[in-house]
Amino acid sequence: MTRSSLSSLTVAQIRQGLLNGEFSAHELAQCALAIIDQRDTQVHAFLEITDTLAYQAADRVDAMVVAGDQLPILAGVPIAFKDNMNQLGTHTTCGSRMLEQYVAPFTATCVARAIEAGGLPLGKLNMDEFAFGSSTETSAFGFTRNPWDLQRVPGGSSGGSAAAVAAGMATITLGSDTGGSIRQPASFCGVVGFKPTYGMVSRYGVVAFGSSLDQVGPFGKTVADVAEALNAITGRDPQDCTSQEHQTDFSANLDQGIKGMRIGIVPAFLEASGVESEIISATKKAYENLERLGAKLVEIELPNANAAMSAYYVIGPCEAFSNLSRFDSIRYGYCHSDAATLVEQYEQSRAHGFGPEAIRRIMLGSYLLSSGVYERYYYPAQQVRTLITEDYARAFERVESIVTPVSPRAAFKFGEIADPTAMYLSDMFTISINIAGNGGMSLPVGLGETSGLPIGVQIIGPQFKDENILRVGAALESCYDIDRLAPGFSAAGQRRGYSDSPRFAAELASDLCPAASTEGGAR
Amino acid sequence: MKDLQSVLWDWEAVIGLEVHTELTTLNTKMFCSCPIEFGAQPNTHVCPVCLGLPGALPVPNKAAIQSIVLAGLATNCEIMKRSMFYRKNYFYPDMSKNYQITQGPVAFCMHGGLNLEVSGPAAKERLHLEGTQPLGSDGFGAMSGYTTHIGITRIHMEEDAGKMIHVGGSSGRITDAEYSLVDYNRCGTPLIELVTEPDLRTPEEARLFLQKLRQIYLTLDISDCSMEEGSLRCDGNVSLRRRGSTELGTKTELKNMNSFKNLHDGLAYEICRQAEVLESGGTVRQETRHWEPGAKRTITMRVKETADDYRLFPDPDLAPYDLSDEFIQSVRDRLPELPDAKKQRFISDYGLPAADAENLSTDVELSAFFDKALRAASSKAVALAKPIANLLLNDVSAWLNASAVGSEALIMGSIAPEGIAELASLTLSGEISSKQAKEVFAAMVETGDSPLTIVEVRGLKQVNDSSEIERIVLGIISRFPEKVAEYQAGKTGLIGFFVGQAMKETSGQGNPKLINEIFTEKLQEA
Incomplete structure (x- = not known):
């Protein structure tokens, strides 16, 4: 097996290869780790590599293959986790100096489920500090580079998760999305990213940012891969009382097509200021494709969506302020040693342990919850939340899904957006979905006319009807001949469909994975 | 400082209580499955949830919700079908x-209340009885007490914090400690906090209220209610106002009243202190004060210049908690008989005097034992109720107090309810004297034998044969002619001497009542 061919394998192909004896899970792990070794020096998606755990998982899968057991959903699939997900014995830094030394003493439910499903855990992925950001630039441990253009951000906060898939370093990664943190980086890196309906995936073991907004979801190269990942990680968890039972085979209806389906479009979104023309034209092209596939486009209104950003920057910081209070240097985490009193220890440890964006949100939340202020902001924000939720519920009486842009622009350069509030606008189309709690997916729909960078559309579904999203996504996906791997990291090093793209992230000296095909590994 | 009595003549004290109770009878903590155990090795009953590790999430303990609903139903609260958990943010x-x-x-339990019966010496603290119901007279024309209603604002659920030990330094407080240790075993233990309306007017009422609440909680078996171990903690809010005024004065919050006596004495001191401040033209500062039982005074603990800002907001990890009608009904069905109802039953069904009924009903184990003994007495239950109550309130209670086994002995069956019923029956029928009953009870405890066996073996039967007693009486009369003459000359107190002589001759087994009667009769004839 070649390194690049593993990079391009889908979940179904990996499964078939294991069953056919084309390769072992051990070889898959070996090959995936070798790819990371080579490519991540440029991308820096990984904060920790868990090779021992990957080989242990591979051995279990190989034993099942040998025994002729039914293979679990993600058998042999190289996977990796955003670094806000606890995995026993690994670091869980949340991209923060505060947790640089923190080793998780337990495993998050989503991580446990992905590994139980046969995934090979390769490591932990870079992110904006505590998921505060849209570019992964706020990580305390360096930038992650966009595999499509190493001078550009991968988006965020789950930038490492998106970049790892785009660079072919993992087949499936998990990220978390509080205001767009899965969908926006997926769009920037040209991969599929899915934020399920709130409550579909357990949050247990995922370090909280905004508990009422956070949701875990998968990244993958294809809609089918993402559907399999959802099959593995969704479902009620008794340890998260906001999680819900949802028995659906997400892979079942992918080939149903969308003939006759009513799909909502939001004209106001395309007219919003700050939306680049290449985003508008890519979105319109997607609408045309949807119509060609037989869907009926219905114009809908979300009258309160423009208030979503304001509500989000009240609710998010309030919850974050409280969630991050536990990082006080007493039990674990960064401790500033020359404090003379308890209060000094709190102040100095937190002042030095947290980066500027974390401090900004903590202070914002602390202010917004203080007495006299709370009534003026938190209450109205919750009322707005109800109105937006109702907007979506009303819209979904008329349509089965809604398609909008993901981000007002394609990936930007490092340092290009310095003003925090300008950065917040990156999430203008994604935030209202977290406020309402619905599911949403970012699907690549080609490269920007002017930037040549990947652009995605967002497909939104009614609550707990996430299968609608996948069905629309699978249909729309078929209209585009896109290699989901970034050009420099793709199978043939050739950019199908994007012949004018000037960007090669890297030229790889060799595509061969040295150890895999000759040694034979675990068998 | 003036004494409480004279202060309360001029001033009205307005008292409210906040009662924290750990739900110690539960097996696990409020939001995780760590065991609850007092005195375990530090930090052995902890997990990611109660340690607040990043990523851990709380899941409410349903048994704890049942306990608070029980508490709410037993204190006449409205059970709220939808309530929410909030986060109270502060660093420690x-x-x-x-x-x-x-x-x-909105707490699980809202708008409840208890009627408080205040009688005897406790009633004397209250000089103005407006708003109360008289309890009836003591037979000499004076009121023997009153009943007053104490409103309960709410009972809410919360989690307890861990415990800190400050090492080094002289005060035992964090300020001059070299270092501090934290034990998180208690962290996350479910607590219910009951807040009363400011309806209490005297320290005695506060004490009685807390006692009554404790008896209810013990009956519900939701906590061991140990003030010593801190599973029942009570803070008091006190303010004074001039008699007749309806406005509230500035209150102080009183802490560290870890016994019923301390609750009473702490409040009494604080009332007198506030009166002194006010009467000398000063103003009461809103502050938290610490009761020092040794020095018998309260001292300033913390001055509240501004209200603490706890940034309370709904906990997004915990969905609003909905209680169904079926759930509330199922808890109601489990509600045991409460002390007040028990007392009424003891009076109306068994004709016990109010004082006996009160003393029995307020002791969970003793009243349960009483009911068992009555069941053993079966058809004779009504007749035997009073002698059984006497045995329990005197001999059994005295033995429990002395033996240091406490009420465990009743639970563990060291004494059998059947035995007590049998003993009461022997006393009632006159087969043994009450003095002999004491001896039999002591032997029961020692040997575990039944009263009948003991009476048999020791030959303790009371002599009730009147011809036998008459023979002995006549013998004594003939032996003590001078005493007989004195008696007949009017010194009737000598009857005791004669009865004593007869008891001696019957080795204490003569029926004293019968002996007395026969002496009275024969001495008149002689």
Whole structure:
């Protein structure tokens, strides 16, 4: 097996290869780790590599293959986790100096489920500090580079998760999305990213940012891969009382097509200021494709969506302020040693342990919850939340899904957006979905006319009807001949469909994975 | 300082209580499955949830919700079908998340109340009885007490914090400690906090209220209610106002009243202190004060210049908690008989005097034992109720107090209810004297034998044969002619001497009542 061919394998192909004896899970792990070794020096998606755990998982899968057991959903699939997900014995830094030394003493439910499903855990992925950001630039441990253009951000906060898939370093990664943190980086890196309906995936073991907004979801190269990942990680968890039972085979209806389906479009979104023309034209092209596939486009209104950003920057910081209070240097985490009193220890440890964006949100939340202020902001924000939720519920009486842009622009350069509030606008189309709690997916729909960078559309579904999203996504996906791997990291090093793209992230000296095909590994 | 009595003549004290109770009878903590155990090795009953590790999430303990609903039903509260958990944010090392999960404006239990019967010496603290119901007279024309209603604002659920030990330094407080240790075993233990309306007017009422609440909680078996071990903690809010005034004065909050006596004495001191401040033209500062039982005074603990800002907001990890009608009904069905109802039953069904009924009903184990003994007495239950009550309130209670086994002995069956019923029956029928009953009870405890066996073996039967007693009486009369003459000359007190002589001759087994009667008769004839 070649390194690049593993990079391009889908979940179904990996499964078939294991069953056919084309390769072992051990070889898959070996090959995936070798790819990371080579490519991540440029991308820096990984904060920790868990090779021992990957080989242990591979051995279990190989034993099942040998025994002729039914293979679990993600058998042999190289996977990796955003670094806000606890995995026993690994670091869980949340991209923060505060947790640089923190080793998780337990495993998050989503991580446990992905590994139980046969995934090979390769490591932990870079992110904006505590998921505060849209570019992964706020990580305390360096930038992650966009595999499509190493001078550009991968988006965020789950930038490492998106970049790892785009660079072919993992087949499936998990990220978390509080205001767009899965969908926006997926769009920037040209991969599929899915934020399920709130409550579909357990949050247990995922370090909280905004508990009422956070949701875990998968990244993958294809809609089918993402559907399999959802099959593995969704479902009620008794340890998260906001999680819900949802028995659906997400892979079942992918080939149903969308003939006759009513799909909502939001004209106001395309007219919003700050939306680049290449985003508008890519979105319109997607609408045309949807119509060609037989869907009926219905114009809908979300009258309160423009208030979503304001509500989000009240609710998010309030919850974050409280969630991050536990990082006080007493039990674990960064401790500033020359404090003379308890209060000094709190102040100095937190002042030095947290980066500027974390401090900004903590202070914002602390202010917004203080007495006299709370009534003026938190209450109205919750009322707005109800109105937006109702907007979506009303819209979904008329349509089965809604398609909008993901981000007002394609990936930007490092340092290009310095003003925090300008950065917040990156999430203008994604935030209202977290406020309402619905599911949403970012699907690549080609490269920007002017930037040549990947652009995605967002497909939104009614609550707990996430299968609608996948069905629309699978249909729309078929209209585009896109290699989901970034050009420099793709199978043939050739950019199908994007012949004018000037960007090669890297030229790889060799595509061969040295150890895999000759040694034979675990068998 | 003036004494309480004279202060309360001029001033009205307005008292409210906040009672924290750990639900110690539960097996596990409020939001995780760690065991609850007092005195375990530090930090052995902890997990990611109660340690507040990043990523851990709380899941409410349903048994704890049942306990608080029981408490609410037993204190006549309205059970709220939808309530929410809130986060109370403040930094302290014993708080693993730096916020405490508690409840917001709507608690599980709201708007309840208890009627408080205040009688005997306790009633004397209250000089003005407006708003109360008289309890009836003591037979000499004076009121023997009153009943007053104490409103309960709410009972809410929250989690307890860990415990800190400050090492080094002289005060035992954090300020001059070399270092501090934290034990998170208690962190996350379910607590219910009951808040009363400011309806209490005297320290005695506060004490009686807390005692009554404790008896209810013990009956519900939701906590061991140990003030010593801190599973029942009570803070008091006190303010004074001039008699006749309806406005509230500035209150102080009183802490460290870890016994019923301390609750009473702390409040009494604070009332007198406030009166002195006010009467000398000063103003009461709103502050938290610490009761020092040794020095018998309260001292300033913390002055509240501004209200603490706990940044309370709904906990997004915990969905609003809905209680179904079926759930509330199922808890109601489990509600045991409460002390007040028990007392009424003892009076109306068994004709016990109010004082006996009160003393029995307020002791969970003793009243349960009483009921068992009555069951053993079966058809004779009504007749035997009073002698059984006498045995329990005198001999059994005295033995329990002396033996240091406590009420465990009743639970563990060291004494059988059947035995007590049998003993009461022997006393009632006159087969043994009450003095002999004491001896039999002592032997029962020692040997475990039944009263009948003991009476048999020791030959303790009371002599009730009147011809036998008459023979003995006549013998004594003939032996003590001078005493007989004195008696007949009017010194009737000598009857005791004659009865004593007869008891001696019957080795204490003569029926004293019968002996007395026969002496009275024969001495008149002689």
